[in-house]
Amino acid sequence: MSSTRIRPALVVLGTAALLTTSVAVPQASGAGRTSTAPTALTWYDATAETIAAAGASAQVTNSRTWAVSWLAAARATRTVPAGVQRGAYQDAALAAAVHRALVKLAPSRTEQLDAKFKETLDAIPDGAAEDRGVAAGERQADLVVASREGDGLDPASVNAPYPVPPAAPGVWQPTPPAHAPATQYGNRLAKPFLLKSQSQFRLGPPPALDSRRYAADLAEVRTYGAADSTARTAHQTETATFWLGSSLTLYTEPLRVALTRTNQGIAGQARLVALFHVALVDTQIATSDSKYAYERWRPVTAIRTGTIDPDQDWTPLHTTPAHPDYPSGHNTYSGAAEAVLSALVGPRTAPFDLTSPTAPGVTRTYTTWKQLSNENVDARVFSGIHTRSADKAGITLGTDVARYVLRNAGPLLAAR
Template sequence: MSPYRTRPATVALGAAVLLAASVAAPGAAAADRSTTALTWYDATAETVAAAGAPTQITNSRTWAIGWLAAARATRSVPAGVDRGPFQEAALAAAVHRALVTLVPSRTEQLDATYEKTLDAVPDGPAERRGVAAGEREANLLVAARQGDGLDPGSVNAPYPVRPAAPGVWQPTPPAYAPAAQYGNRLAEPFVLTAGDQFRLGPPPALDSARYAADLAEVRAYGGADSTARSAHQTETATFWLGSSLTLYTEPLRVALSRAQQGPAGQARLVALFHVALVDTQIATSDSKYAYERWRPVTAIRTGALDPDPDWTPLHATPAHPDHPSGHNTYSGAAETVLSALVGPRTAPFDLTSPTAPGVTRTYTTWRQLSEENVEARVLSGIHTRSADEAGLTLGKEVARYVLRHAGRLLAPARDAAASSR
């Protein structure tokens, strides 16, 4: 089955219903209200880039908490107050409170942005109640996620490497670093019932034709000295080498800036994207460490199929098992959320990469990003195509599940202090 299968009608319908209440009519008011979401999107990106955690999933968690709090706070507008000022204040207050709590070293910069945001919101009960709602939802969500296992220490919990054997993951050259991200599979998801809810089936058997084809492709196209790989293919591998969180920050911002939605819909888009990506990364590590499949460099150097002890991949192999590709679980989930909530196509947008300075690529669909990710990890010599395609499947399954359960996820917290006067 193609990894690019059409999203189920239930997901499309659910996404349409989910956003219907927040779609704003075109015009100056809608354009003005979008500024608040973009301001705090940029503030979140800058905060994570400047002082974020060393683990990607921890930074995804920061995004998810701040924007999920904002989505909850903006969802229900109290009677008797103006919707626009309330939602602007609620969004800003939620993201600000979450960020200063989770990344306190950036408090000064965040406070300055917050002050400017509120200066632009009309004073009055709508602003006051919006601020109270945003702060309340952020406080409750931060408290609820305490001890969720997504801190850097828990994410990189020690992993006991099994003795070397055919197919079994081993630390890879040149660093032979300890296994990373093992603890992800033990963390608490936002929406999934458990990390193994969508566990993939096993990778191709070592004596299968598919495995032989996978390994031959990586050997030919992913080697450091490959003569089969074209210059454009090398550029593709290098372009998608970096952090998926970093590489998808601009595409999500493009979607946010072009979506015809008010603050509630914009907060919902960012929240669902990052919640889906946290849960996808948890599910990714579950499958990786359930199967412990060795990486191509180990298979090619020490395996039974024409071993070559000197073979070296174009790019250094990350320190965790092959099946599935984490870059592709990320891209599969991202593609699914963006396609469901803003449509599969968009006007052309340019994208750059920190690992390919001077290179700019242009895209018109979210699927193109996924397609390039599949190719890139093979061309880098660090994943088999089977692992890449399995990654797309897993990311899409998790994202669909998150979208189907978005109503429950986005419900504002209810407690004794839930009403603000």
């Protein structure tokens, strides 16, 4: 499409909350591999490559690396000093901020990051704009990295030991086949970027075990999520497999597409990536808070040992992750991602293609961010690893956290 569509969007302005305005969004075709601010894309890809090559074992730790690096970039590019060339200053500031933060957080990639940084600086005219931009970027990186020291988002802290509660109806227990210890318990003890507390958006309780909602949830998972299900269609199985992997990995390309389609310039691009990952870190903290507050058992445990037509041989399509059911972490991630992208880029976009490492050879096409959320809700049911109530609650939680982050981001984005 070559036309330009006008639609409302939310843009972070000053140190106040997000305000509603009207902006023009170019409707590019394909995956959007061009931009008026190529430096942002260069360092977006460098960040993704760094995470892929030297990332941590915990998803939230990698989200933290994204958030720290790009928050520094957003601060450094937000204001341009008088008397220097704006584009050169912002290019240098963004590159310096992301480079400096990534070298500190992923030192094994220093050689590759240094080479990329040199390439960026070689393309910027020498002079005051470049020098002052580099200084600003490095200063903000140092400040943000220092502010997050000891935040409890390292893998060891994230996966702090969790004492398994005594077995009882509805209570989480280690799941087959590995019966592995619970993971991500420590998330609920970590320091958020913006939430006032980890429990600020704690969900209400899951459906009662004697409720119609619970019975319907369990019947749906039993029917459509079984490994040997005859009700699940080939397309539904594909959906489950497509969205099986890490949400961070699966949303890296949609965020990149959005990055190419914002018309807010390099400062807006840095802000988009920063707020996306700040929201996602806080969402993952809030997710674990609700998960371990309610300790709801997984469908495989409920179906095998519960009172509703127990079946000791029932097996889900995909292996159940080692943490409680409610809410679904994939869907808290989706809800937050959808909220941020819809606010800062708009809810609709030109078609873009997406592939998945867990579904080789499959390509899906999307025109709204909500489509990604809808598929995630279905996918976890079809995988047999979440109830629909846990999925929908996840969307709600992620949306609530992201909207709070967007409303209160002004002071966080201000340069120090």
